[in-house]
Amino acid sequence: MKIIRSPKLMQKICREIKQKGKIIGFVPTMGYLHQGHLNLMRIAKKKSDVLVVSIFVNPSQFGPKEDFQRYPRDLERDKRLVEKIGCDFLFCPKIKDMYPFGYKTYVEVCDLTKVLEGASRPSHFKGVTTVVAKLFNIVQPDIAVFGQKDFQQAVVLKKMVDDLNYGIKIIAAPTVREKNGLALSSRNLYLSSEQREQVKVLYQALLLAKEMIKKGERNPSKIISKMRELINKQPLADIDYISITDAKILEPLKKLKGEVLFSLAIRFGKTRLIDNIKVKVS
Amino acid sequence: MKIIRSPKLMQKICREIKQKGKIIGFVPTMGYLHQGHLNLMRIAKKKSDVLVVSIFVNPSQFGPKEDFQRYPRDLERDKRLVEKIGCDFLFCPKIKDMYPFGYKTYVEVCDLTKVLEGASRPSHFKGVTTVVAKLFNIVQPDIAVFGQKDFQQAVVLKKMVDDLNYGIKIIAAPTVREKNGLALSSRNLYLSSEQREQVKVLYQALLLAKEMIKKGERNPSKIISKMRELINKQPLADIDYISITDAKILEPLKKLKGEVLFSLAIRFGKTRLIDNIKVKVS
Numbered sequence: 001m002k003i004i005r006s007p008k009l010m011q012k013i014c015r016e017i018k019q020k021g022k023i024i025g026f027v028p029t030m031g032y033l034h035q036g037h038l039n040l041m042r043i044a045k046k047k048s049d050v051l052v053v054s055i056f057v058n059p060s061q062f063g064p065k066e067d068f069q070r071y072p073r074d075l076e077r078d079k080r081l082v083e084k085i086g087c088d089f090l091f092c093p094k095i096k097d098m099y100p101f102g103y104k105t106y107v108e109v110c111d112l113t114k115v116l117e118g119a120s121r122p123s124h125f126k127g128v129t130t131v132v133a134k135l136f137n138i139v140q141p142d143i144a145v146f147g148q149k150d151f152q153q154a155v156v157l158k159k160m161v162d163d164l165n166y167g168i169k170i171i172a173a174p175t176v177r178e179k180n181g182l183a184l185s186s187r188n189l190y191l192s193s194e195q196r197e198q199v200k201v202l203y204q205a206l207l208l209a210k211e212m213i214k215k216g217e218r219n220p221s222k223i224i225s226k227m228r229e230l231i232n233k234q235p236l237a238d239i240d241y242i243s244i245t246d247a248k249i250l251e252p253l254k255k256l257k258g259e260v261l262f263s264l265a266i267r268f269g270k271t272r273l274i275d276n277i278k279v280k281v282s
Numbered sequence: 283m284k285i286i287r288s289p290k291l292m293q294k295i296c297r298e299i300k301q302k303g304k305i306i307g308f309v310p311t312m313g314y315l316h317q318g319h320l321n322l323m324r325i326a327k328k329k330s331d332v333l334v335v336s337i338f339v340n341p342s343q344f345g346p347k348e349d350f351q352r353y354p355r356d357l358e359r360d361k362r363l364v365e366k367i368g369c370d371f372l373f374c375p376k377i378k379d380m381y382p383f384g385y386k387t388y389v390e391v392c393d394l395t396k397v398l399e400g401a402s403r404p405s406h407f408k409g410v411t412t413v414v415a416k417l418f419n420i421v422q423p424d425i426a427v428f429g430q431k432d433f434q435q436a437v438v439l440k441k442m443v444d445d446l447n448y449g450i451k452i453i454a455a456p457t458v459r460e461k462n463g464l465a466l467s468s469r470n471l472y473l474s475s476e477q478r479e480q481v482k483v484l485y486q487a488l489l490l491a492k493e494m495i496k497k498g499e500r501n502p503s504k505i506i507s508k509m510r511e512l513i514n515k516q517p518l519a520d521i522d523y524i525s526i527t528d529a530k531i532l533e534p535l536k537k538l539k540g541e542v543l544f545s546l547a548i549r550f551g552k553t554r555l556i557d558n559i560k561v562k563v564s
């Protein structure tokens with residue numbers, strides 16, 4: 001595995017790979033890798049000839065009061081994990097090379113980015129689409145794999161790829177969970193052992209919603225109300241949002257039908273966790 | 283020469299060309315071609331193995347009260363001209379294929395797009411950078427050639443290419459002029475014969491500025507004042523702006539030194555013409 005720091009060199013290498021007609025699979029990450037990330041890499045590797053992984057804690061997707069400084073980093077450990085998967089190139093650019101002095105260009109997807117996570121984190125997706133557009137131009141992948149835990153991110157990036165004619169296949173891979181149901185996330189590191197006991201309520205609330213659907217409930221307010229009730233039993237849980245939307249255009253649903261996305265964001269102290277589940281409602 | 287309508291087919295063709303290691307030269311236009319355009323194509327052809335020209339009157343770069351509907355179009359004539367130059371692929375996408383229903387993604391360069399043309403045409407450059415990003419993703423050129431008549435456009439696109447890591451060389455080619463100095467533009471078609479007599483004042487005003495610099499004048503206000511005086515002698519001329527800025531970052535200059543851009547936009551009836559000249563000031 002080669003570790004590349006320079007965007008220009010990474011681009012040059014990827015151009016040469018493409019000239020050979022090889023398929024590039026790409027997994028962009030912010031590092032501090034867990035099994036969820038590694039699963040994305042395994043999927044990308046299966047579907048490509050050359051696997052490129054990037055690790056870049058992207059400042060432009062963090063709000064001014066968010067955890068950019070505090071976000072966990074461990075490049076040495078990450079390198080070992082990525083190498084084991086059989087990654088060919090690990091791209092770890094420096095901030096000053098990605099956003100040099102006088103940087104001025106942003107990519108933005110409208111509407112889809114104003115709801116759910118976008119409502120709570122106003123400039124978040126603008127940072128995500130900008131850095132991913134940059135990474136796509138550098139790495140020139142045929143396939144890029146993202147996690148369904150960040151469901152809205154995958155929807156937004158698919159839209160960007162379609163709208164800007166990137167011609168890249170975006171795959172959203174299933175969320176990997178701990179035994180108690182907690183979705184793997186680098187931010188789980190922040191949790192105290194007391195919080196750790198309570199965070200499993202995120203997935204429990206999503207399963208409750210699924211169960212209610214199964215039993216015939218079709219009223220979104222009733223489902224949200226029950227989810228809220230369950231979550232509020234955990235004294236450390238502070239609900240940011242619970243939302244029931246269409247899974248494609250992320251618009252709130254009055255009548256539950258088709259592919260329905262249940263998503264939520266819950267704060268435990270300073271730590272904000274998200275999760276979601278997609279349910280086919282007939 | 284092949285004429286391609288479908289963005290997907292154009293992208294597929296260009297991918298195959300790139301796989302062969304060939305250099306793609308690209309000239310994006312809005313059609314109704316004149317010698318200025320043809321000059322860009324000759325330059326692109328010299329520097330590449332395969333020349334791709336696009337003709338697309340891009341709705342997103344016109345303001346709501348601007349001349350999108352009225353903008354001149356003559357695809358049959360354009361085809362003949364482009365073929366004569368030795369163009370390999372003429373890409374003429376349909377609006378509904380470039381901006382399908384539900385289109386949501388925009389590329390924007392900050393600051394640089396708020397001055398000069400951007401001050402007079404607030405959403406213009408957002409439309410330009412968006413469509414050019416799309417065209418770059420479809421055509422995957424190594425080199426793209428733009429005209430210096432749209433000086434700010436070339437500066438903005440260079441910035442976009444650098445910031446988003448496109449790895450494309452942007453060439454800004456000299457403005458082609460009529461004998462009387464008028465910069466070639468598809469919009470010159472709009473001019474009445476009475477206006478035609480007067481529009482040469484744009485270039486005359488720019489030459490006056492250059493002459494004043496040559497004679498030692500270094501006060502921007504004095505130069506603008508003289509230019510204004512000259513232009514106002516033409517009864518049909520209505521000044522939108524006359525500006526003296528740095529040629530790289532397009533910021534107003536208090537002291538004239540280095541690469542200085544003199545630019546102006548003048549209305550003649552409903553027709554708005556722009557021109558500029560770059561002068562090295564020691």
